[in-house]
Amino acid sequence: MISQNTIPTGYLRKVHHIALNVRDMQASRYFYGHILGLHELKGEEVDATLKELVAAGKIANFVTPDGTILDLFGEPELLPPDPDPSKSFTRAYHLAFDIAPELFDQAVSVIRKNNLVIAYGPLSRPTGRGVYFYDPDGFMIEIRCDPH
Incomplete structure (x- = not known):
């Protein structure tokens, strides 16, 4: 049973997915799928709730060998606060x-x-x-x- 103040150690089992906003879906799909070699989920592998967005090219899903899902969300207007990538622009x-x-x-x-x-x-x-x-x-x- 979860207490009112904490989730006990061990209750969270694993990282289910990581979601990243990406400006150029094609470039990001190539990077994660071809350069890094992650498996892109397609067809029946795609979660039913995401099929329409994946078909429209707005989301791409990859899976790591340990089963963690990497979701890419297309945000064509996305720009970091600074074009120099060495300057952190996110909390991650x-x-x-x-x-x-x-x-x-x-x-x-x-x-x-x-x-x-x-x-x-x-x-x-x-x-x-x-x-x-x-x-x-x-x-x-x-x-x-x-x-x-």
Whole structure:
């Protein structure tokens, strides 16, 4: 039973989905689907409540290997307060994806081959390796791995 003041530890099971507003749906679908390799939900995979919006190109849904859904909401008029993506413009700082340590360098190579703007890294620290870069809307993405 949930108390009136707190949700007990363990009641929240997982992150169900993350929703991002994107200015250019085509560029964002390419980034998340082709560059990052996330599976885009199509046809019967799309939630019934979103089918009409997906068909109209206003929403795109991706799923990560762990089952977290990434929803992209098309907002063509969306502009960050500052065109410099290194200046944070949202309360969400970045979205981090985990990768096997042996695949990290390959991921960095893909980022560079696609001429994505790297904010930090690649860098190594006691918790592993990471590289931070921007999606088409200037939202920071991290690819990270545990230490070998």
